[in-house]
Every structure is written in structure tokens, then in C-alpha cells.
Amino acid sequence: LVKILPNLGLGDRIPSHQELERMEKEEAGDRPKWDNKTQYMLTCVGFCVGLGNVWRFPYLCQSHGGGAFMIPFLILLVLEGIPLLHLEFAIGQRLRSGSVGVWTAINPYLTGVGIASLLVSFLVGMYYNTIIAWVMWYFFNSFQNPLPWSQCPVNANLTDLVSECTRSSPVDYFWYRDTLNTSTSIGDSGGLQWWMVLCLLCAWLLLYVCCLRGIATTGKAVYVTSTLPYVVLTIFLIRGLTLKGSLDGIKFLFTPDLNELMNPSTWLDAGAQVFYSFSLAFGGLISFSSYNSVHNNCEQDAVIISIINGFTSVYSATVIYSIIGFRATERFDDCLEGNILALLNAFNLAEGSIKEGNYAESLQNLNGTFPETIQSLDLKTCDLQTFLSQGVEGTGLAFIVFTEAITKMPVSPLWSILFFIMLFCLGLSTMFGSIEGTVVPLQDLNIFPKRWPKEAITGIVCLVSFVIALIFAQSSGNYWLALFDSFAGSIPLLVIAFCEMIAVVYIYGIDRFNKDIEFMIGHKPNLFWQVTWRFVSPLIVLVIFVFYFVTKVSSNVTYIAWNPSSEDFPTLEVLEYPAWIYVIIFILAGVPSLVVPGTAIFKLIRRCCSNKNVYGAEVDTVSAKVQMFTTKMS
Amino acid sequence: MLVRILVLLYLVGAPALAQTLCQPNASNGYRVRISIKTALGNQAYEWNENEMFLFQATMAFAMRRYYKTETYNVDNIIVCNQTRRVSFWFVVISPENPTMLIPKADVEKAVSALTTRLPCRPMSNSMSRHRINNAFLLTDRTLEFLGIHPTLAEPVNPDTPPWLIVFGVVIGAVFAGIIALLVSSLLQKRRKEKGMMEDGQDEEDRQMKGVENGINLDGIYNRGFTDDDRFTKL
Secondary structure (H helix, E strand, C coil), X not given: CCCCCCCCCHHHHCXXXXXXXXXXXXXXXXXXXXXCHHHHHHHHHHHHCCHHHHHCHHHHHHHCCHHHHHHHHHHHHXXXXXXXXXXXXXXXXXXXXXXXXXXXXXXXXXXXXXXXXXXHHHHHHHHHHHXXXXXXXXXHCCCCCCCCCCCCCECCCCCCECHHHHHCCHHHHHHHHHHCCCCCCCCCCCCECHHHHHHHHHHHHHHHXXXXXXHHHHHHHHHHHCCHHHHHHHHHHHHHXXXXXXXXXXXXXXXXXXXXXXXXXXXXXHHHHHHHHCCCCCCHHHHHHHCCCXXXXXXXXXXXXXXXXXXXXXXXXXXXXXXXXXXXXXHHHHHHHHHHHHHHHHHCCCCCCCCCCCHHHHHHHHHHHCHHHHHHHCCCCCCHHHHHCCCCCCHHHXXXXXXXXXXXXXXXXXXXXXHHHHHHHHHHHHHHHHHXXXXXXXXXXXXXXXXXXXXXXXXXXXXXXXXXXXXXXXCCHHHHHHHHHHHCCCHHHHHHHHHHHHHHHHHHHHHHHHHHHHHHHCCCCCHHHHHHHHHHHHHHHHHHHHHHHHHHHHCCCEEXXXXXXXXXXXXXEEEECCCCHHHHHHHHHHHHHHHHHHHHHHHHHHHHHHCECCCCCCCCCCCCCCCCCCCCEC | CXXXXXXXXXXXXXXXXXXXXXXXXXXXXXXXXXXXHHHHHHHCCCCCHHHHHHHHHHHHHHHHHHCCCCCXXXXXXXXXXXXXXXXXXXXXXXXXXXCCECCHHHHHHHHCCECCCCCCCCCCCCCHHHHHHHHCCCCCCCEEEECCCCECCCCCCCCCCHHHHHHHHHHHHHHHHHHHHHHHHHHHHHHHHHHHHHHHHHHHHHHHHHHHCCCCCCCCCCHHHCCHHHHCCC
């Protein structure tokens, strides 16, 4: 039997089953509600399906043994993703509150978990919306033919093309110079880039207009933002399959290498990907689920959304790699053509005498007879596999590799517009969850006066986020974003998820939880849920956390920088972070994690000092309308 | 007799002389490289004597355009050292003095023009390269004069960058949306407040009515019997 930690006064802090039934019938009007089940499902799908499905999963899949990666991914999806998702849905639906409200109701000392979720949602939301700003910049620039990243610009004297561009490539130049105007190191801030500030402003305003009234507005927006990506992916799949070389890309993606399964980092990456892909521990899912009716079948929802998420990852990987296959083939053909032309010119052979088919043979013959000439030509080695494995991830995939592929397609502006609309929708629907995970806890904590409308609070959150996010609009913004991505969105989430599971299973009590679920959906959760909630999922999260922590702490923390004057240009330069960055890293990763025990200690001290009974209802959360007892002086 | 010998010598010697003028790596000659198959693929034409004649003619045309005073002819363009690649050397001799080669720089000036990146703009005489390319359905890349770099096109700088226009449209729509939603929220709140105030007024009226009728309706109305009609259908 599971030993439950003592938890006094739980019954006073949470609504009982009878009260829930009553609230359900009377439909307490103040709490927001979903217009219909579709809105709820689309919102959750939109929150879970994000940019990571498009640009992180395909890379992981390809680099960890292709089709073989599906095995750890699906196993961990079932053992880690679905149980955690069901847990968050069920607890939100049961306790009818946002993250702070839920954890405080379970135990006032656990408020820290909610506050940590709030901080993480806030920090992640800041940099995520900056990526959306970049996507919008590319979108704005897609309305011209030829696309600005298809050719190098001419330099000031009109004598030649800009050297930084000719040495790297037009897409690299457009990304690092025209878009980011990146400096050479994180310490060199370089000032604000006005076009980036405008795009950032646009992104935050657009987010504000969609989140203005909470789920009343986002619920309408998700009809577009959650469905449009699938439409665009299908269009790209059809387009991609008709291009030369796309099947090579798909084959390359899915060719299984079962040896990779022996490699522990494959499993760890799969676990991390499942975890981050589900947007767990942000508090947004708990919040969304709390607006459901009490008897909504959260178990079914969790399974459906997990399946959709997994399917979307695989589907988008197929689409992405069909386009990457096309690009690799184009590059290979160009490379070969260049070599053939060099040979024809050097030996004055007739055009068409050397083709792709007889290239190797002809080269051998010529090398036999004229080795010095061949040497002097400096021919490049053209290998399709090399081009295919140039699979990049993250912003590199979207803004460099994919944009290059688009320039090679006919009617490029159309594909560019479609692609960036898709990325925009994927990002925006995730931001809805992020804003929900920031605004609702703020309301619960009564940071703002109660009579302030939701519009004002959302506005303030967006404004403050925008002002702080201006760091990302500097020349060094890209490096700051990578920093935020590595630290704010990784370790704290694992800590929060682990605490969530311990809180529900051992502090709230798994037996009580089982009864709640039986009350809500009509049957007790079966053995699978019991085993995963109690042991398997917390263990997996703990292992991933330990691995991440150890890796980050033991390795030298470095970042890659774009430096035109470096030796290996255009390869990115590896630099070490300056010493003061460690303070920032601590703020990003340490503060949200330490808030969990910190709040508990703070409340303990306050209780000891003021001698009040903390277990009464001192948290009067806005997000839960429950009859509370007043504090009793003991 | 002497005249006939001289004429014979001239007729024989001139081409020979011309041939000696044109040599690979000649100081005043240019090498031309033509890639028809690359440019036209399936619709490539054969490179033969007639095409060569056309080349000589277009070169003469280019020289005429640039040097308006002198009339160049096909004979003034001498070609040699053709290869299977389709590359050859050519030199230009002056129409007045067959032994004099036109310097490299002058030939370059005659040939250079705007590249074919921009759509054709009817302009000044610096269009020769474009016309030469067009005569052969080729481009700067496929009809190469080795040593003459195509001058780069001036970048087209529109007054407003196109992205700014799209940005303006989007942000205008967003502002309109925000204002619309905020105003409608405000109106909704005011309507709610008004509605509540009116309800309050009704309550007061009802109480007043009770007293006005004279009968003391202070007692609590027993709601136990209001729904009787609905339930007792037995």
C-alpha cells in the first residue's frame, strides 16, 4: 500500500462530489466554460502540437536511427506522456482551478509548484513568441518575387556580391544578417534592430487580440490555428511527393538502424521529446481542463490527444524530409553539374559527353591520363547521403534549410507564405496555453486587484513580456534565445512534473484520486494507470532529470556564434559563455525549481511566526468558487 | 604580271595573315565558350558554320554600334581554334587596316552591357551583350566571353520595402480587432450593470405595490404550492 503523507484539512479546501454535482447543475456563471467539446480538444491539440513537432522530432528521428526511433518514442509516449496528460486533465477537472489553485488546494505548502509553473510559462512564452516574431518577419518578406533569400545582394560599389553572402549562402546571409543582424558574441549586444522590434510588437499584439477574453476568444481562434497546420502539411506532402528526390528523403528518414536502440541517449532524447512535446507542467492544460464539465471523459481525451500528437510528429517528419530530400537532390545535382562543367571546360569536351551516369567512369579515365589537371580543378565530392544528413533542427531547419528548398520550387512565394503561416499557427496555439498558464495563476495569487478585468491583466502580461523580450530583438538576441531555450524550458519543467506526480499520488492520495475519477467518468482507472502513475512515470521523469542535470553541470556550457571573420566561416564558431551568464542561467533554471521548496519554507516560517492555522482556506482563489471556512485562530 | 602576283599573294596571304593574327592566348583576342545544351536542353541547336557566321555578324554589329564612325564587316571578325566544347578564339581587325588588331579593352567595351537579369529596357548603346545573347537564345552564363565579367544589375530599390506594406496591413487589422473587442466588452459590462439596476428597481416596485394595495403582504409567500399544477397529475 502506498503511504500517504499527512494532509490535514483537505476536505475543507476542495469541493466535495456533491458540491461538484450541485455546481454542475446550477452552472455557476462566473467561471468560463467551453462552448463545445471541439473547442476544448482543438485548444489542447494546439497547445501540445507546436514547433517542436515540426523541427525537433524529424531531426531526432533521423539522427537516432530513423524508423528505429519510433520504438522508444512510442513506448515512452505510452508510459510517460499519456499518464502525465491524464493526470493533469483529471486533477484540473476535479479541482476546477488553475495550477496555483489546484496545488494550493491539495496542500498549501505546494503553492510553490503552481508558482513555478507560472514562472516557466512566463519565461518560455517570452522567447517562444520571439520565434513567432521571426516567423512573421519571414512571412512579411514572402510577398515578393524573387524571394529576398534566393540571391545574394550586390555590395555598395555595385562591383560584386556581398562577400559575407558569397562565402556562406544567400539563405544564411538573409537569416544571420538581414533578419537577426547578429553580433559575434552574446556579450556584444549591438543595440535594438528596429524591424525586429516591429515584428515583436506585431506578434504580441496579435497574441493579445486572441487571448483578450481568455477562452472566449482563444476558443474561436483555435478553429483556425489548430486546423490550418494540418491542411498546409498535406499540401506540402502532395507538393513534396511530386518533386524529384523526395522519396530519397523519406527513405533516409525512416531507414531503421536498430543499433541505435542500444544507445542510452536515444531513449533519453525520446523521453525528453515526449515530455516537452506534450507541454506538460506549464499549468495550461490543468487550466483548460478545469473549464470542462465535471463528467467529461478526461481519460478518453488524454488518449486521443496523445495519439494525435504522436501522429502529427510522424506526419510532419515525413513532410519535412520529403522536402529535405528534394533539397539534397538539388544540391547533389548542382554539385555534380558544377564538376562536369569544370571537366568539360578544362578538356574542351563536347557538351553532353559526360553525364551523371558516366561521371565516375569518365573522371577515372581523365584522372589516369591527366592527374595534374584534375588536381588543379579542385573538384568537390558530391555525396547525396552527406546532403541528406545535413538535416538541421530548430531555427536552422525552418529559416535556412527549408527556405532554401522553397526557393528551388516553382512559384516560391506561395510555398513560402504557406509554410510560414503554418509555423505561425503552430506557435500561436502553443502561446495560448502559455498565456493561460501565466494569467490564471496571477489571478489566483491575487497579485492584481480582483475587480480588474481579465482584459487588463492579459494586457499587462503581454506588455511586460514584450518589454523584457526586447532582449531578443538585439543583435545578440539569437544567443539569448538559445540560452532561454536550453535552461528555462528544460530543467524546471522536469522538476515541476515530478512534483506534480508526487503531489497527486502521495499527498493528495491515489485512492482519493481513483475515487474522483470514478465519480467523474464512471469507472475506476485500470491497472495500467495505477502502475504508471505510482512508479513508472515518476521514475522516467526522474531519470531524464538526473541525466539532463548531470550533463549540463558537467559539460562546459558553450554556444555557437556567427562570426564572418572566424577561420572556419561559414561554420558556426563555438564560444564559451562569459562568467556573468551563469547568474542568468541560475535565474532561468534555478529560481523556478527552487520556488517549489522555497514557498513551502516561506509558508512554514510564516505559520510558525503568526501562529495561524494555515490549513484553513487562506487561499481564496478566483478560479475556484468554493465555500471556504474562515481562518480559525488556534 | 607583278600586279597579278601581288593580287595572288594578297588573296592567299590575307587569310593566312588573318590566321596568324588569331591565335589561342592572343593578347588582343577573347575566348568564347558556348553551352547550348545547358541553356536549351532538348531544344538545343547544332553549332555549325552558319551559327559561326551569325556570331561574326553579331560581333561586327556590336563593334559598329560602339564605334559609330567605322563600318565593321563579317570579315573583320576572325575566329580560330574551335573545339568540340564549342569554344573558340576571336580577334577583331580594323576595317581600314587589316593588319591592325583592335585592342582588347575596346572590344570589351563594345561587348559589355547590362546583364540579362533585368527585363530589357530600351536604353543606350550599352545593350550589345543583351542583343548578342538574344541572337543565340543564350544567357551570360551560357555564352561566356572569358575575361569579360557581366556587370551586375543595379538593385531595384522600391520606395517602401514590400514587407513593411504587409506588416502595415496585419497590424492595422490587429489594432482594429483589439479596439472592437475592448469596446464590445465595455458595452457588455454596461448593459449588465444597467440590467442589474433595472432588476433592483423592479424589486422595489413590487414591494411598494404590496403596501399600496392596503393588504399587508409582509408575510412570506409560501412557495410550496406554486408548482402544484405541474406535479399533481394523479
